Amino acid sequence: MSEAASTRSSAAHRATPPAAPPTLLPSLTHLLHEWLPRQRWFAGKGRSITGFSLVSATELLPVGSASAPGLLHLLVQVHQSAPSTPPPVADCYQLLLGVRASLPPHLAPALIGHVQEGPIANRTVYEALQDPRLAGLLLERLRTPGVHGSLHFQRDRAVTIPPALTPRPLDAEQSNSSLIYGNSYILKIFRRVSPGSNPDLELPLALARKGCERVPAPVAWYEAATPASREETYTLGVLQPFLHGSEDGWQRALRALAVGNDFTTEAQALGRATAEVHTALATALPTLMLRKQQTQLLAAAMTERLEAAAQAVPALLPYAPALRTAFDAVATLGRKGRTWAAQRIHGDLHLGQTLRAPAGDWSVIDFEGEPTRPLTERRRPQPPLRDVAGMLRSFDYAARSHDPWDAAWAVRCRDAYCTGYAKASGADPREEPELLRAYETDKAIYEVLYEARHRPDWLPVPLAAIHRLAST
Template structure:
């Protein structure tokens, strides 16, 4: 069942004319021809390659109705149908859209244009990506500053947010969209503040707008909130967030956006690692402190949120899942086939571990840890970001406790990737970074990830298998990177 619009849809130019809530569908009639063309081209659209067959409004909210020529801001949760006709609409992914509506677009917003609506309540008006419009970005921050409900949307806040900040959409290749808000007087924080050396300027924030949304607690809000409550300062603590009620009428909310402090002048670990490689510099000291930061996050997560002990059966299930993913990948990428026996041995070793009988601790983890998820501020301190986990995995699975070594394996693979993306390939550089990271982790947590080599190797292998499949599908030129790891990991078991 489609939930109808919760606030009135006011046709542009006629602010007094209330339109019935059922006209959410009519509004989609205005937007659908534009969305058909625009949505599949968005970086964050996960359903690429499958034809879009329809749109079903889940909630439609006017964050600002049109008034006296000001642009309108429409907030939409839209289910995107991609199946054959007749397939249940509830099967489609739900996306969050923030659309601006104006009579005509000023030149600086030309690149944000979806098009001019030709039918329905918006006929004759221009629809555009609202987040590009500074005035609409400010409006969204105002809703967060004031907290409270707005139609089906609920805005929550942990701390006061200063007034008068201006927003700018990050121009990053992301699976979501982020806006950076900063002090207009000093220029916006999004504009290369590292180069301008303005680390001392007033507060700045980053608002992450989640694009593909799901009912249930979202780890990108849940985990940073839990870490902040635990006093862990390795993660920018959420300042505000917004959510929607479960459109199916259930108790679960949909997390839509999270505002966090913006770490001015920071660079991510991937950029820093490549810069070090380019300058023929070691990265072991950075890797060691990153290991410590990761361990601190893990310790705080284990203390803030429930932990479990995985017995032999669950460890066997873990290994079974890894074996299944290997089989799937080998069917899709024939280059893997010669290595399958060696790789299977890594997973069999995990299933057969004696320690499995005693139980293995599992806890909430980051779930997608790599060098790009660590930011280093100019004072040399690492923070960890982006706790949404691997977006392709169902939310419930992402929130399951897992051995923390899963994150360690992710970071170790990332050092390998960094070294391999540099010419000439610096395998020794990556080996030293990997060792330093584990040392730092052991110093802070008391547990060296290398003390259980079978577990670490199984997780590294699982990750490398995932990478092979990903690269074969999306970036064939990168395939040699995980294949080199596959040869190493398979060899260790022959």
């Protein structure tokens, strides 16, 4: 990697963007009230919006022309009422707003609304990523690094990014937005952002420096300096090679189930790929040992999540005492002096976070971690078994989603995955049964809560795992 890919220029911190007109955000407030809750990436669904505050505003393309589109980049704090009691919550979102006098018909689905007052009065604002002209401008900014207002665009200067690649939105995203440029690159745009380096930039850069080819290396990215500290940034977007023709592991597994094919060869290869990523991360970034105190905290946090989930989903209550024994077992081992190595991991590993190239090689993607968890937690070193447990649960999900359910298929995949992991790393996850069971249990509890809130029809899938784990 070049020097530009491994260091941050101080120019972004020296730049002082012009202040946004104080009436800009108030003029958009009523539109954002209606539009934001309808977006798939908006995390605050079900809670009332109580206000907005502007973190930064950058005019990426002038909005004053009546004949050409403008582009506004906003970081906006969205204040909401808490689910039960105060204090209220506030999340920061990245918005890219197109501004036109009127929308052409092909952009009608991108409409946010018409502004009645303020600095862009009598203009139409819309989702800029749906406009090929504005989406193309983002790539041009990444091709030519530098500071633009509060934004700092960087790239690996060893990589030449071709101009004028045709953009198109990727519709498969949930918590973020992505643009594909000419089947060559994919730009992930983080929507809900926090101060600090996002693992989806930090970890692939570290892996690239170690020569790990299992993860597409970032070729460009952009950030914004925080108002409070010019030494800390929001990671806003990452451009990586688009693995055209690849298929994600989830779809591949479902297709194998549909036609009755074995998946153990694929599962073993996935185990090897996971182990290679873990090994590279352990050499690229600091590691630590979980000793008595850290182990107690780990078990206590798992127990707390169980108790909260059981209150929210009564179907968990009969299983809670048996599930708690998984966490108690880890705590007991910690008190007896057992330690575990912790390092940076993927944090949200499952079949959908893997891609198989036409040639047969597996890649691992999306290192952001669970977006609902705080950034500091996602960047914390953890035992690699957490990733392993996530993949084991994914095999179970795939098997359960097929009718008729093939329990033996999941068992074979789980064993093959662990075998592949052991061959590549020298450490068999099955030789750490207490910690593996605890992480599987914790993941299944999370799944129960998620499905109960968002996909009740899927609730039997994690509840079947809960029954199995409570009987272990």
